[in-house]
Amino acid sequence: MIFEIKILGTGSATPAHRRHPSAQVVNYNEQLYLLDCGEGTQIQFLKYHVKASRVNNIFISHLHGDHFFGIMGFLNSLNLNGRTETVNLYAPFPLSDFLTHMLSISNSRFQFHLNFIPTNPTKHYVLFENELFQIETIPLKHNIECCGFLFREKPRKRKIDTTKIDLSKIPFPDIKNLKNGLDIAVENGKIIFNKEVTLDPPLPRSYAYCTDTMYSEDIIPLIKGVDLLYHEATFLNDMLERAVETCHSTSSQAGQIAKKSGCEKLIIGHFSSRYKDIEPFLEETKIEFPNTFLAKEGDLITLPEKVSQSVYEQP
Amino acid sequence: MIFEIKILGTGSATPAHRRHPSAQVVNYNEQLYLLDCGEGTQIQFLKYHVKASRVNNIFISHLHGDHFFGIMGFLNSLNLNGRTETVNLYAPFPLSDFLTHMLSISNSRFQFHLNFIPTNPTKHYVLFENELFQIETIPLKHNIECCGFLFREKPRKRKIDTTKIDLSKIPFPDIKNLKNGLDIAVENGKIIFNKEVTLDPPLPRSYAYCTDTMYSEDIIPLIKGVDLLYHEATFLNDMLERAVETCHSTSSQAGQIAKKSGCEKLIIGHFSSRYKDIEPFLEETKIEFPNTFLAKEGDLITLPEKVSQSVYEQP
Numbered sequence: 001m002i003f004e005i006k007i008l009g010t011g012s013a014t015p016a017h018r019r020h021p022s023a024q025v026v027n028y029n030e031q032l033y034l035l036d037c038g039e040g041t042q043i044q045f046l047k048y049h050v051k052a053s054r055v056n057n058i059f060i061s062h063l064h065g066d067h068f069f070g071i072m073g074f075l076n077s078l079n080l081n082g083r084t085e086t087v088n089l090y091a092p093f094p095l096s097d098f099l100t101h102m103l104s105i106s107n108s109r110f111q112f113h114l115n116f117i118p119t120n121p122t123k124h125y126v127l128f129e130n131e132l133f134q135i136e137t138i139p140l141k142h143n144i145e146c147c148g149f150l151f152r153e154k155p156r157k158r159k160i161d162t163t164k165i166d167l168s169k170i171p172f173p174d175i176k177n178l179k180n181g182l183d184i185a186v187e188n189g190k191i192i193f194n195k196e197v198t199l200d201p202p203l204p205r206s207y208a209y210c211t212d213t214m215y216s217e218d219i220i221p222l223i224k225g226v227d228l229l230y231h232e233a234t235f236l237n238d239m240l241e242r243a244v245e246t247c248h249s250t251s252s253q254a255g256q257i258a259k260k261s262g263c264e265k266l267i268i269g270h271f272s273s274r275y276k277d278i279e280p281f282l283e284e285t286k287i288e289f290p291n292t293f294l295a296k297e298g299d300l301i302t303l304p305e306k307v308s309q310s311v312y313e314q315p
Numbered sequence: 316m317i318f319e320i321k322i323l324g325t326g327s328a329t330p331a332h333r334r335h336p337s338a339q340v341v342n343y344n345e346q347l348y349l350l351d352c353g354e355g356t357q358i359q360f361l362k363y364h365v366k367a368s369r370v371n372n373i374f375i376s377h378l379h380g381d382h383f384f385g386i387m388g389f390l391n392s393l394n395l396n397g398r399t400e401t402v403n404l405y406a407p408f409p410l411s412d413f414l415t416h417m418l419s420i421s422n423s424r425f426q427f428h429l430n431f432i433p434t435n436p437t438k439h440y441v442l443f444e445n446e447l448f449q450i451e452t453i454p455l456k457h458n459i460e461c462c463g464f465l466f467r468e469k470p471r472k473r474k475i476d477t478t479k480i481d482l483s484k485i486p487f488p489d490i491k492n493l494k495n496g497l498d499i500a501v502e503n504g505k506i507i508f509n510k511e512v513t514l515d516p517p518l519p520r521s522y523a524y525c526t527d528t529m530y531s532e533d534i535i536p537l538i539k540g541v542d543l544l545y546h547e548a549t550f551l552n553d554m555l556e557r558a559v560e561t562c563h564s565t566s567s568q569a570g571q572i573a574k575k576s577g578c579e580k581l582i583i584g585h586f587s588s589r590y591k592d593i594e595p596f597l598e599e600t601k602i603e604f605p606n607t608f609l610a611k612e613g614d615l616i617t618l619p620e621k622v623s624q625s626v627y628e629q630p
Contacts, residue, residue, distance in 0.1 A: 014392040015358050021388075039388040040355040043330050063421045065391045069384075073336075073354040076380045077329040094420040101416055105409040106378045107459045144422045 001029050001132070003153070003205055003303040005228070007269070008044040010295045012212075012234050012248075013066050015040070016273030020297060021066035022211060024230070025050055026151060029132060034058040034074075035149060035209050041070035042077050048298050052078060057128065059135070060091035061211060062121060062146035068095060072102050079110045086113040090127055092145060093118035121147035124222055138222050140213035143247040148210035150223060156201035158194070165197040203306040208263070211270050214244060215253040220261045227303055229263040230295065232270035237284050239272075248272075251281045255288025269295030316344050316447070318468070318520055318618040320543070322584070323359040324351070325610045327527075327549050327563075328381050331588030335612060336381035337526060339545070340365055341466060344447060349373045349389075350464060350524050356385035357392050363613050367393060372443065374450070375406035376526060377436060377461035383410060387417050394425045401428040405442055407460055408433035436462035439537055453537050455528035458562040463526065465538060468519035473509070480512040518621040523578070526585050529559060530568040535576045542618055544578040545610065547585035552599050554587075563587075566596045570603025584610030 004027045011019035021038020025045075032055045034041075045052045052074065060068050068091070078087065089095075096116045103109055119127065119137060122145060128135040131154070138148035157179035160167065167175060174184040183194045208223040211232035223229060234248035243250045249257075251268065258266035266289050271278050278294055285292040293301075319342050326334035336353020340360075347370045349356075360367045367389065375383050383406070393402065404410075411431045418424055434442065434452060437460060443450035446469070453463035472494035475482065482490060489499040498509045523538040526547035538544060549563035558565045564572075566583065573581035581604050586593050593609055600607040608616075 013395050015361060018361075020358065039385065040358055043335065043355055046330060064423075065387055065417075065421055069388045069391075070354065073380055073384045076384075080328050092420075098416055098420055101413055102380075105407075105413055106380055108379075 001153075001305070003028050003151075003207070005207065005230075005267075005301045005303075006048060006050055007267075007295045007297055007299045007301070008041060008048065008050070009036070009038050010269040010271060010297055011038075011066070012232075012270045012272050013064070014273045017276050018297075019271060019273075020044055021069070022061075022270060023070065024209070025055070026207065028151065030054075031056060033135075033151075036061055036067040036211075037070040037074050038066045039069040039073075042074045044297070053081065053083065055087070056085065057088045058090065059127075059149050060089070060095060060119075061140075061148060061209075062142060062144050063092050063095060064144060064212065067212075071095070072099070075099070075110065075114065076108070079108075079112065083110075083112045086115050088115045088117060090117045090119050092121060119147060121145040136222070138208060138210060138219055140210060140219065141216040141247060142212045142214065146212055148208060148213070148219070150209075150226070151207040153204035153206065155204050158198040158201055161197055161199050165192070200308045203308040205303045205306055207303060210257075212248060214247045215249050215257065217257075217260065220257065223257075223261045223263065225262050225264075227264045227306070228267065228301065229258050229261065229265070230267045230269060231257055233268040233281055233285060234270050234272045236275070236280055251284035252288050255285040255292060258289040258292070264291065266292040267295050267301060268292060316468075316620070318343050318466075318522070320522065320545070320582075320616045320618075321363060321365055322582075322610045322612055322614045322616070323356060323363065323365070324353050325584040325586060325612055326353075326381070327547075327585045327587050328379070329588045330354070332591045333612075334586060334588075335359055336384070337376075337585060338385065339524070340370070341522065343466065345369075346371060348450075348466075351376055351382040351526075352385040352389055353381045354384040354388075357389045359612070368396065368398065370402070371400065372403045373405065374442075374464050375404070375410060375434075376455075376463060376524075377457060377459050378407050378410060379459060379527065382527075386410070387414070390414070390425065390429065391423070394423075394427065398425075398427045401430050403430045403432060405432045405434050407436060434462060436460040451537070453523060453525060453534055455525060455534065456531040456562060457527045457529065461527055463528070463534070464524045465541070466522040466524075468521065470519050471516035473513040473516055476512055476514050480507065515623045518623040520618045520621060522618060525572075527563060529562045530564050530572065532572075532575065535572065538572075538576045538578065540577045540579075542579045542621070543582065543616065544573050544576065544580070545582045545584060546572055548583040548596055548600060549585050549587050551590070551595055566599035567603050570600040570607060573604040573607070579606065581607045582610050582616060583607060 006025045008023040009020040022036040023041040026033040133153045136150040140146045206226040208226045231254040233251040233254040235243045321340045323338040324335040337351040338356040341348040448468045451465040455461045521541040523541045546569040548566040548569040550558045
């Protein structure tokens, strides 16, 4: 099952040094989920050959311009390119009215249904769910209501090892039982032990997107043990005061959150326009959390399938 | 006196083939005038090293997204970069309310005064004026109220040829008279003839920006004899029907307007995203008007000073 993140914007409030405002695309099982939509996001889609038409769900963390000024253009182009399928837009409520206003002044209307789902960025809850995974909100601490988004795979069923068992001889309800981890009784009274004929499924993977936020340990229980954390690092450590003032984080603070939440890997982004060279962010963050990477536009980060420790002892 | 145009966007409704939405900057005497502000305009400023901080006046032709979706980001970044001087924004009235709305939902306010001057795109009038030039509206025919902008230099005064006359011996009011083309009487009753001591000033230059519009001969008297005409050419000739339907122009139509208005030079732009290669636009337009050029992003088009035919006969 594909689970990967394409980075489209790594800048902060003002674009600079070829860094664009926030936007990234999660590809989960060939469905694209757009996280934030700063100005120029549709142009970044073109640049990095991501198909905008494949986005069905858009999530806006908060209503600062660098996270939503691209939404009008993005939706407008979907419309002009002939979209008819529904687009789900998860965002703070005032954006709905803003979009209505935009359509009204430009004397246009979408040919597709824009399904606006207002978020409550102050609460932790499941915002989206399907059979395979769910997306939870992560309330963040910023100077406007803001939440992150946590993609969490659901546990998968056990895989039947067809080299060990002939499925054509097993009734359908028992196949289901095997997948659910149960042993089954067959005709002659014999028991087929689950551990002998099934394989462990991959472990559920998770990705947390946390921007914009000041350092907040409140998020740690929510993102505990995630495989990948994207955390903002707007400033280097010597700008701690400015970070607090503007409700943003420093590189070390991002690293501390990664360390304290026990995540596997950290990607930092949302770099202030004052920094041309972002390598020092990596150096500072790695002191706290060595498995850190810089978000770079066009990067594709893959979450590989995770082989689980078997729930059964090996013979 | 510098008079030049920097092209920042040559695309139409949807960005494509590295063409961005409409935006261009007129540099007149080191003052920058921004014409339209499609999504990503502030990023184009950075790419082409144009200083956004030097823009004091912004003109929006009409309220279709590809002409104004960049305005929020542009103004927002001016603000975040510490702007305190007034910005004059000339645009159809509903944009004012839209900007207020945007500031409200993002919980922000500008530190500079945004002086909003509502335009009346249906009337031809002088929208802006200073000592050196004026900007007139050009009512266009589109499916929403829309106007072009005509930059027209004012006639300059005659230049005194200091190789012919010692200015220290001429009273100030007479210097003014000479500049205004008058002969002057000096102390001994002698007449100093204007033609003997002054040089012709350069002729006034003019630039007309006409997008978006269907073919309309109504604009011809307004742009008669301009030095440079930017006219949209959204479609090639074989899409005439579609051009009429969407209130846009074809390449030949742009050429015909240039020819019929007797302009010196034509630049075409606003190419539909359906065309990857825009060279055929040039070929088609040149049949009507040979002195045609394609607008290309990053291009700088200079209007050189025009030496006039002397108002006096040569000896």
